[in-house]
Amino acid sequence: MGFRNSRPWNDTEFQALLVWLDPDPNRSGAAYAKLHQRLRLFFEGWRDAARYAEELADATIDRSLRKLTENPELASREPIPYIRTVASYILKEFRSQPQTIALTMDTRDSRTESSTESFDETRCLNRCLGRLSAEDYELIVGYYAHDKAADALKWRKVLLPQRLKKSYGAVRVQVLRIRRTLEECIDRCLDGSRVVTFRGQDNRHQ
Amino acid sequence: LGNLVVKSEEELTRAYLLGLLDGPDRESVEDRLFADDSYLDQIEDQEDQLIEQYLRRELTAKERSAFEAHFLSSARRRRRMEVTQALVRIAGALNKPERHASPSYWWSALFHQQFALTALAIAILSTGLTGWLAVRLVQERNIAAARQREWSIERQQTTDKIAQLQGAQAARSATVFALTLAPGLLRGQTERVLRIPVAAGTVQLNLQTQAALPGPHYTATLHREAGGDIWRSDDVRREGTRQAMVLVPAEMLSAGRYLLTLSAPGKTGPGGVIDDYAFGVTRE
Numbered sequence: 317m318g319f320r321n322s323r324p325w326n327d328t329e330f331q332a333l334l335v336w337l338d339p340d341p342n343r344s345g346a347a348y349a350k351l352h353q354r355l356r357l358f359f360e361g362w363r364d365a366a367r368y369a370e371e372l373a374d375a376t377i378d379r380s381l382r383k384l385t386e387n388p389e390l391a392s393r394e395p396i397p398y399i400r401t402v403a404s405y406i407l408k409e410f411r412s413q414p415q416t417i418a419l420t421m422d423t424r425d426s427r428t429e430s431s432t433e434s435f436d437e438t439r440c441l442n443r444c445l446g447r448l449s450a451e452d453y454e455l456i457v458g459y460y461a462h463d464k465a466a467d468a469l470k471w472r473k474v475l476l477p478q479r480l481k482k483s484y485g486a487v488r489v490q491v492l493r494i495r496r497t498l499e500e501c502i503d504r505c506l507d508g509s510r511v512v513t514f515r516g517q518d519n520r521h522q
Numbered sequence: 523l524g525n526l527v528v529k530s531e532e533e534l535t536r537a538y539l540l541g542l543l544d545g546p547d548r549e550s551v552e553d554r555l556f557a558d559d560s561y562l563d564q565i566e567d568q569e570d571q572l573i574e575q576y577l578r579r580e581l582t583a584k585e586r587s588a589f590e591a592h593f594l595s596s597a598r599r600r601r602r603m604e605v606t607q608a609l610v611r612i613a614g615a616l617n618k619p620e621r622h623a624s625p626s627y628w629w630s631a632l633f634h635q636q637f638a639l640t641a642l643a644i645a646i647l648s649t650g651l652t653g654w655l656a657v658r659l660v661q662e663r664n665i666a667a668a669r670q671r672e673w674s675i676e677r678q679q680t681t682d683k684i685a686q687l688q689g690a691q692a693a694r695s696a697t698v699f700a701l702t703l704a705p706g707l708l709r710g711q712t713e714r715v716l717r718i719p720v721a722a723g724t725v726q727l728n729l730q731t732q733a734a735l736p737g738p739h740y741t742a743t744l745h746r747e748a749g750g751d752i753w754r755s756d757d758v759r760r761e762g763t764r765q766a767m768v769l770v771p772a773e774m775l776s777a778g779r780y781l782l783t784l785s786a787p788g789k790t791g792p793g794g795v796i797d798d799y800a801f802g803v804t805r806e
């Protein structure tokens with residue numbers, strides 16, 4: 317048993333899912349993003365599943381969509397409670413034989429964490445920070461410019477918005493956007509990066 | 523009721539993220555997770571706070587252990603922590619006393635000057651335009667526009683310079699030179715001499731240890747033979763049961779003799795020492 321073997325969705329099927337989540341086409345995309353976030357957080361809540369949270373969330377949506385295609389009457393039910401039940405089944409299946417399933421999954425999260433890759437991440441991070449606009453750079457750095465984690469809420473909710481003459485909500489949304497941009501940039505950078513490593517050039521002094 | 527512990531919503535969320543909830547408490551968090559959109563934002567805020575507290579060593583021992591074992595098992599959260607770590611470092615550097623030279627101060631000053639000019643223009647307009655005032659306004663606008671152009675050019679130059687420096691640093695840092703060291707303080711025949719290419723940006727030292735390493739992180743301190751600490755890292759990672767890895771900027775290792783000390787995290791005193799590594803360096 318694995319979670320990768322389902323057939324690809326076609327546009328009509330995916331559209332049916334979006335309509336099920338929210339019939340308003342202006343909101344259904346956001347509803348889908350929130351559903352994925354919910355599922356990912358749900359799987360991240362279980363230690364053995366956390367590592368594969370993204371894949372398990374995808375598998376849950378995949379299976380829910382398949383059920384919806386097989387049984388269109390499902391569309392009359394509330395989607396979130398139904399999909400939550402599917403997620404529980406997926407978790408149960410995963411936990412019954414996690415190793416087998418883990419091996420069949422797309423393991424983009426399970427890159428071997430060698431020191432070279434860790435170093436690569438630092439390099440990519442620097443590069444991606446350098447690509448931010450001056451405003452975004454100032455804002456994202458300013459967001460962390462408090463002394464202790466305990467002071468963070470006051471800084472972010474009151475002092476920083478005052479300084480920027482914006483609401484806390486506006487600052488927060490901007491910061492989340494910048495951070496996602498950074499994270500996506502780092503992922504792309506890591507996928508394409510190569511680090512030159514020399515080995516075996518050390519010698520014992522004779 | 524003796525064992526009844528009432529937890530606040532924040533405590534429940536925090537415990538959930540650390541994998542410390544079970545039974546009805548876990549279910550209540552999951553119920554809310556699937557029912558309440560605003561709760562997703564709260565969870566995200568809690569994730570941020572946990573990450574920062576971890577990085578600033580403000581978690582309790584139990585929380586820290588749960589954070590490493592559970593929270594960080596998600597690749598998304600690890601990535602978020604790495605990004606946060608870098609941003610906290612940069613923000614910390616900008617918060618130092620010489621902040622007047624920092625881009626933040628420069629940007630802030632720029633913002634306030636622009637605001638002042640705009641306010642002036644609005645004030646002039648709101649009081650009605652007489653002939654000389656209109657002329658004055660045009661002059662102010664021209665001055666403001668000229669200043670904005672200057673600031674824009676200066677800002678672009680600064681951004682370009684930063685990008686250039688980061689590009690150069692990234693290119694240099696990309697060259698990693700890896701070596702393995704066995705513990706020991708003996709000089710002479712057993713001392714290793716590391717031949718490090720001039721082009722190396724970073725030296726990766728794999729430190730073999732005599733005893734098994736119990737934890738994931740350690741501290742390394744680099745000394746010159748002549749004495750004095752010249753560099754320290756608290757980001758030494760266990761790479762195996764008896765091996766840790768540290769990345770040393772190559773510019774720290776000019777030709778000479780060195781002693782590197784591996785210690786328990788943050789404990790560089792005699793009680794915390796795990797192993798010492800004596801070695802020489804030549805640059806080629």
